[in-house]
Amino acid sequence: MLVAMILIRPGEPGYDEARRVWNGMVDRRPRLIARCATDADVAAAVRLARERDLELGVRCGGHNAVGFAVPEDGLMIDLRGMDGVSVDREWSTARVGGGALLGALDAATQPYGLATTAGNVSHTGVGGLTLGGGMGWLARAHGLACDNVLSYRVVTADGTVVTASRDEHPDLFWGLRGGGGNFGVVTEFEFRLHPVGTRALSAEYTFDPSADVLRAWRDISRSAPRQATFDASFRDGDTLVVGFVWVGDPDAGRALTSELNALGTPRSAVVRELSYLDLQTRDDTVQKHAIRRYSAGHYLPELTDAAIDAFLTVEDGFVPNQGLQAYGGAIADVPDDDAAFGFRGTEFEYGAGMSWTDPAEDPDRIADARRTAAHLAPHAAGVYVNMLADEGAAGVRRAYPPAKLARLTALKDVYDPDNVFHLNQNIRPTSRPDYANSTPASSTGP
Incomplete structure (x- = not known):
């Protein structure tokens, strides 16, 4: 097969652009960046990394919070040329x-x-x-x-x-x-x-913090049609936003707004129709690149009254933004043993996130997110693997129930017994149970 990958080294044009990813905390310098356009390119890059004993990272969108795609002094496979x-x-x-x-x-x-x-x-x-x-x-x-x-x-x-x-x-x-x-x-x-059509409906109701409002919103979500995804956020410790997103005919989704109108008197209520494409891009600016970020999260098998109280707990200092998003529906329809993904019985996913620009704030902001998420830990079971940051093996054990982790380990033994692909939320093969670290070595970044 013809190999046409382009290797970029430090100092060469395109190097700094290729190594920059979504989280501004990540500032690592690979020895080589392999820009790939074909399967043969990727295969050659994998073999090159193994021959030279280089850590291997894989870049797609670069959104992983830890920056696994960017290995310090390693080889980064850049897949962005394969974007058709x-x-x-x-x-x-x-x-x-x-x-x-x-x-x-x-x-x-x-x-x-x-x-x-x-x-x-x-x-x-x-x-x-x-x-x-x-x-x-x-x-x-x-x-x-x-x-x-x-x-x-x-x-x-x-x-x-x-x-x-x-x-x-x-x-x-x-x-x-x-x-x-x-x-x-x-x-x-x-x-x-x-x-799914091309239209959507978004409803956001803003309240003063209120456990009663959040409990009533939760109860409405439990009987909502599958086209509705209920979400809520607690911002800056003083603002509660509850609502839903409906994909499809907006008129069909408006029936749910009457139930939200009964929650009480909000500070504001914004119900708007938008295209599906606009829905999919509306958070792009908030989630823009180059900002320093850290988040922590859980799966909540049930959003109990006690979990709601914990969600609304405020401590002194910086307060991360917290969010809830409803699961259920077709997610739970899939048999648990059908895929590696676990915890399909989750009712809500929870996340606490911080963003900032000053590197001097890194330790405090990371601690803020962890501390806030810890309030929900007694009510949690599992975590979305894409929400994990630098928790290492402990995080992986939270993301996969023991039986699934054992099956994944056996699969790793077959397809990657040497743990070539370890810059990820790593499933360690039995031949490498004590692999030093799944986070790219660096003094900069999480």
């Missing part, structure tokens, strides 16, 4: 390159009124989101992103290119659906698409 999206309207499927962003997927499918679950921020990479599971506004109606993958094309640790589906390498197909980047570099995804 092709739609088969007749079969309602899309083939998506491993370096594509969610916005490209949405832009290609929406002219036909089609979409698949694709996160909430358009500049997120399809690869990282999907390999960790892939939550989004369509998940309650149509399943997680990983539930909609029909096949993966993968470059494995020995440079072999394989296809994983229910019929080919079904064990690998199982592991890629939630097991992260532990088993290879995915160069193409084939997705199932759904006829």
